[in-house]
Amino acid sequence: MSRNVKNEMKIEFASKSANEAFARIAVAAFASQLDPTIEEIADIKTAVSEAVTNSIIHAYPNKDGIVKLKASLFDDEIEIEVSDTGTGIENIEEAREPLYTTKCNLERSGMGFTIMENFMDELKVESILGLGTKITMNKKIKKEKQIENTY
Numbered sequence: 001m002s003r004n005v006k007n008e009m010k011i012e013f014a015s016k017s018a019n020e021a022f023a024r025i026a027v028a029a030f031a032s033q034l035d036p037t038i039e040e041i042a043d044i045k046t047a048v049s050e051a052v053t054n055s056i057i058h059a060y061p062n063k064d065g066i067v068k069l070k071a072s073l074f075d076d077e078i079e080i081e082v083s084d085t086g087t088g089i090e091n092i093e094e095a096r097e098p099l100y101t102t103k104c105n106l107e108r109s110g111m112g113f114t115i116m117e118n119f120m121d122e123l124k125v126e127s128i129l130g131l132g133t134k135i136t137m138n139k140k141i142k143k144e145k146q147i148e149n150t151y
Contacts, residue, residue, distance in 0.1 A: 007033060007073040015056045015065045015084070023052045023069055023082075030071050031078050034141040043119040044078065044139055050112040051082035051135045059086020059133060076141050083134040089127035096125065 009030050013019040024045040031044050048069075055067045070081040089095050096113040117123045120137040127133040 003074050005072050005074060008071070010068070010070045012066050012068050015060045015067050015086075017053075017056055019067070020049055020052045020056065023067070024049050027069065027071050027078075027080060030073070031141075033073055034076065034078060036141045040139065040141055044080070047116045047119045047137055047139075048080060048082070050115045051080075051137065054112050054135070055082060055084040055086065055133070058089075059084035061087065078139050078141065080137045080139075081134060082137075083132060085132040088129040088131055089125070089133055090129060092125050092127055 007030075009026075011023075011026060013022065027048045028041050028045050031041060036044070052067060052069070059065060059067075065084060065086055068081070068083045070083075072079045096117075113123070113125070116135070116137060120139045122136075122138040124136040125133065126136075
């Protein structure tokens with residue numbers, strides 16, 4: 001079943017840690033069209049931050065690369081894709097385990113995927129060694145029930 005996209009945005013930026021905040025704010029501003037709660041915006045920003053940080057730190061360990069960010073709005077949902085053409089993930093299931101990290105020297109907690117899973121409704125990770133990784137996250141935006149005047 002095909003869903004009807006209401007709006008879509010795509011941005012690309014260098015894999016520099018300074019761009020993580022830019023990505024968070026760009027997606028939050030875009031998501032605001034669905035009239036999310038402050039908590040829903042905070043969840044989206046946190047998940048985007050984790051996904052983008054993973055690409056910056058893990059995809060391009062010895063060089064700069066490009067991180068791509070795409071967000072699509074549906075009636076009551078946002079879908080966010082964060083992708084890179086970096087090193088890829090050797091074992092996705094292992095990488096999704098809480099506290100798993102390949103960057104102990106950087107004091108990484110290994111909680112990125114766990115945080116994304118907890119703050120979003122759906123998380124899909126696709127990766128091919130040497131070709132890159134794509135993370136797709138979905139979050140339903142709960143519409144507040146409107147109080148009807150029955151005068």
